[in-house]
Amino acid sequence: MLEISDLRVSVGGKDILKGINLTVNAGEVHAIMGPNGSGKSTLSHVIAGREGYEVTGGSVLYGGKDLMEMEPEERAREGVFLAFQYPVEIPGVNNVYFLKAAVNAVRKHQGLDELDAIDFMKLVKEKAKAVKMDESLLKRAVNEGFSGGEKKRNEIFQMAVLEPKLAVLDETDSGLDIDALRIVAEGVNSLRNEHRSIMLVTHYQRLLNYIEPDYVHVLADGRIVKSGDRRLAEELEERGYGWVLKREVAA
Amino acid sequence: MSGQSTSVAQTPAMSASVVDHYLSEHAAVGPTLPALGVAWIDGLRREGRDAFAKLGFPTPRDEAWKYTRVAPIEKRAFRLQGELCIGFDEDDIAPFLLPTLACHRLVFVNGRYAPPLSKPGKLSPGARLMSMDRALREHADLLESHLGRHADPSANGFTALNAAFMADGACLILGARTRLEKPVHLVFLSIPQEEPVVAHPRNLVVAGEGSQAQVIESYASLGTGTYWTNVVTELVVGENATLDHYRIQEEHTRAFHVATLQAHQARDSRLRSHSVSFGAQLARNDINAQLDAEGSECVLNGLFMADGRQHVDFHTTVEHARPHGSSQEYFKGILDGRSRGVFNGRVHVHPGAQKTDAMQSNRNLLLSKDAEVDTKPELEIYADDVKCSHGATVGQLDPDMLFYLRARGIDGATARGLLTYGFAQDVIDRMPIPQVRERLSHTLLTRVPDAEHVKGMV
Numbered sequence: 287m288l289e290i291s292d293l294r295v296s297v298g299g300k301d302i303l304k305g306i307n308l309t310v311n312a313g314e315v316h317a318i319m320g321p322n323g324s325g326k327s328t329l330s331h332v333i334a335g336r337e338g339y340e341v342t343g344g345s346v347l348y349g350g351k352d353l354m355e356m357e358p359e360e361r362a363r364e365g366v367f368l369a370f371q372y373p374v375e376i377p378g379v380n381n382v383y384f385l386k387a388a389v390n391a392v393r394k395h396q397g398l399d400e401l402d403a404i405d406f407m408k409l410v411k412e413k414a415k416a417v418k419m420d421e422s423l424l425k426r427a428v429n430e431g432f433s434g435g436e437k438k439r440n441e442i443f444q445m446a447v448l449e450p451k452l453a454v455l456d457e458t459d460s461g462l463d464i465d466a467l468r469i470v471a472e473g474v475n476s477l478r479n480e481h482r483s484i485m486l487v488t489h490y491q492r493l494l495n496y497i498e499p500d501y502v503h504v505l506a507d508g509r510i511v512k513s514g515d516r517r518l519a520e521e522l523e524e525r526g527y528g529w530v531l532k533r534e535v536a537a
Numbered sequence: 538m539s540g541q542s543t544s545v546a547q548t549p550a551m552s553a554s555v556v557d558h559y560l561s562e563h564a565a566v567g568p569t570l571p572a573l574g575v576a577w578i579d580g581l582r583r584e585g586r587d588a589f590a591k592l593g594f595p596t597p598r599d600e601a602w603k604y605t606r607v608a609p610i611e612k613r614a615f616r617l618q619g620e621l622c623i624g625f626d627e628d629d630i631a632p633f634l635l636p637t638l639a640c641h642r643l644v645f646v647n648g649r650y651a652p653p654l655s656k657p658g659k660l661s662p663g664a665r666l667m668s669m670d671r672a673l674r675e676h677a678d679l680l681e682s683h684l685g686r687h688a689d690p691s692a693n694g695f696t697a698l699n700a701a702f703m704a705d706g707a708c709l710i711l712g713a714r715t716r717l718e719k720p721v722h723l724v725f726l727s728i729p730q731e732e733p734v735v736a737h738p739r740n741l742v743v744a745g746e747g748s749q750a751q752v753i754e755s756y757a758s759l760g761t762g763t764y765w766t767n768v769v770t771e772l773v774v775g776e777n778a779t780l781d782h783y784r785i786q787e788e789h790t791r792a793f794h795v796a797t798l799q800a801h802q803a804r805d806s807r808l809r810s811h812s813v814s815f816g817a818q819l820a821r822n823d824i825n826a827q828l829d830a831e832g833s834e835c836v837l838n839g840l841f842m843a844d845g846r847q848h849v850d851f852h853t854t855v856e857h858a859r860p861h862g863s864s865q866e867y868f869k870g871i872l873d874g875r876s877r878g879v880f881n882g883r884v885h886v887h888p889g890a891q892k893t894d895a896m897q898s899n900r901n902l903l904l905s906k907d908a909e910v911d912t913k914p915e916l917e918i919y920a921d922d923v924k925c926s927h928g929a930t931v932g933q934l935d936p937d938m939l940f941y942l943r944a945r946g947i948d949g950a951t952a953r954g955l956l957t958y959g960f961a962q963d964v965i966d967r968m969p970i971p972q973v974r975e976r977l978s979h980t981l982l983t984r985v986p987d988a989e990h991v992k993g994m995v
């Protein structure tokens with residue numbers, strides 16, 4: 287599904303990612319952990335196609351295609367989804383209209399008929415219910431005036447509607463209350479199947495109690511310094527990052 | 538004014554002759570104007586004529602006209618429209634109406650009232666709605682204490698000309714506690730002629746104590762060609778009265794549009810003004826509110842959109858003359874192509890106008906690298922216990938917003954259109970009449986980038 291080889295990325299001349307190697311197969315859930323500023327969001331953004339990053343080396347293949355050659359909208363239509371760490375408020379653009387455009391852009395790309403208003407609303411209502419998203423939020427402008435938790439839930443709601451093949455969740459669990467956390471987890475788990483891949487960027491073991499990852503990676507200073515299974519997350523929770531980073535230096 | 542401007546613009550040589558042109562037109566039509574011989578009306582027209590003879594057209598040396606050159610108006614000798622034979626009916630003007638809005642409608646063609654196209658309907662007792670022509674002829678007494686008392690004929694050459702040629706327009710007078718259920722829609726249509734013509738509509742709204750009304754002024758063109766609209770509207774908002782006023786300017790891009798809106802507010806009155814400027818090659822809007830008594834509230838909202846070589850200028854002035862007044866200005870501009878926008882927001886808090894609450898915001902979106910906007914707040918505050926804020930921004934579409942939309946599969950061009958739509962829609966959403974909002978959103982959708990796709994999305 288996703289094959290990242292020796293990816294090097296800099297911003298304004300500063301090296302942020304310093305040779306990432308990561309393979310995510312269909313059906314797998316990978317958790318990415320790591321200290322603040324280690325490059326987790328940068329990696330997520332680069333996968334989604336945000337401008338302003340300079341890829342100085344390496345490659346990212348998605349379904350065998352060079353992801354870096356694709357516009358952000360093409361990636362989305364091909365099934366890449368980024369749940370933003372900081373979702374943007376877009377005044378004047380209605381949530382439902384926005385989502386309808388997104389859904390139909392993806393459908394059109396896949397050669398499917400666009401959904402009409404009725405079918406679309408049916409889909410929206412069903413998914414809103416599934417992620418317990420307050421329907422009154424749908425009528426508002428995208429994220430405008432949403433609370434932190436509501437914004438995160440809106441990301442999960444969009445993911446549920448768009449049903450991506452590769453979902454990258456950048457700290458979607460941060461700032462959520464316990465109930466919301468459970469809903470996010472349910473949203474992710476219901477999406478989980480042998481055709482889809484999920485990358486979870488998180489600081490907390492807590493989320494991984496609900497979503498069991500197949501792999502856990504530690505990203506530090508632009509490199510993946512340790513990989514393991516879910517027990518690695520538990521160990522990190524107990525002992526912090528110190529021991530991983532130290533061993534890295536020693537190695 | 539400082540003496541810093543070294544490049545003093547030359548007064549065009551034709552200036553004197555162009556002034557003469559309008560003066561001789563005035564001499565010719567003067568004797569045919571309505572209410573001739575009514576001393577105060579004659580006086581008002583004479584004041585306008587004399588002011589124009591003295592002032593001529595504004596030049597870039599006038600601080601208020603620094604960024605807006607009116608030479609394109611000045612260099613054409615616009616003629617007053619003679620008698621019109623109107624050969625069209627309701628169907629022809631349908632695109633300019635608000636079909637689902639139940640309203641009192643007056644239609645004007647090239648500045649003259651067109652009864653066959655109008656439907657004033659039945660008004661509440663205590664309300665009078667008629668053409669200015671008729672009001673001048675039959676009800677001069679009702680006008681005397683208001684007409685020309687607020688909009689100064691000597692303010693500039695344009696208001697001067699308007700006063701000098703004052704003949705027609707709309708007149709709405711509401712007695713105390715009269716509430717109009719339905720809005721009044723004033724539709725000003727212009728049919729360009731072979732030679733460039735000018736109309737000087739003059740409107741007056743007097744809202745008596747505790748009264749309430751909604752008034753919409755629309756300006757549009759029937760056909761293409763160069764002409765000039767030079768309108769002055771006076772709004773007199775009485776004690777505890779509420780007036781919602783809309784100006785929707787969608788004239789052809791070869792037209793010139795110069796407009797003054799002059800409001801006078803009494804104690805505890807509320808004025809909400811919404812101005813939209815989409816059309817004309819040159820559109821200049823002066824919006825002046827005089828908050829002349831305690832507790833008056835004034836909201837000035839505005840949206841301007843220009844493309845190609847259009848030039849649009851809003852000059853607002855809020856005079857906080859008394860304590861406990863509030864004003865909120867919210868203007869947005871969208872400039873594309875090689876267009877130029879100007880916003881100048883003057884807020885003047887007079888000595889003693891304590892507890893004034895004045896907010897002003899002007900945000901501008903530049904869609905092309907050749908578009909320009911000059912925005913300037915002008916705050917003069919002579920009272921100490923006041924709350925005044927202002928903010929002006931000029932920028933491009935937000936890259937984070939663009940990325941968010943694209944990351945959901947929306948095409949880059951469509952995302953730009955959608956964000957532009959959202960930027961403007963925010964002003965439209967502040968307008969209370971749904972049919973007006975609908976109509977404007979519709980127009981907006983024809984003007985944003987990638988309109989074809991954006992249309993299908995909202």
Ligand SMILES: Nc1ncnc2c1ncn2[C@@H]1O[C@H](COP(=O)(O)OP(=O)(O)OP(=O)(O)O)[C@@H](O)[C@H]1O
Nearest residue numbers: 297298300302320321322323324325326327328329
């Ligand atoms: N546009 C930018 N300009 C300069 N530096 C940047 C820019 N974007 C990111 N960085 C730097 O890159 C580094 C990695 O940032 P990134 O946001 O990827 O970290 P993160 O691992 O997601 O951190 P957190 O856990 O706090 O979210 C940081 O040092 C950050 O300051």
Ligand SMILES: [Mg+2]
Nearest residue numbers: 326327328371
């Ligand atoms: Mg981050």
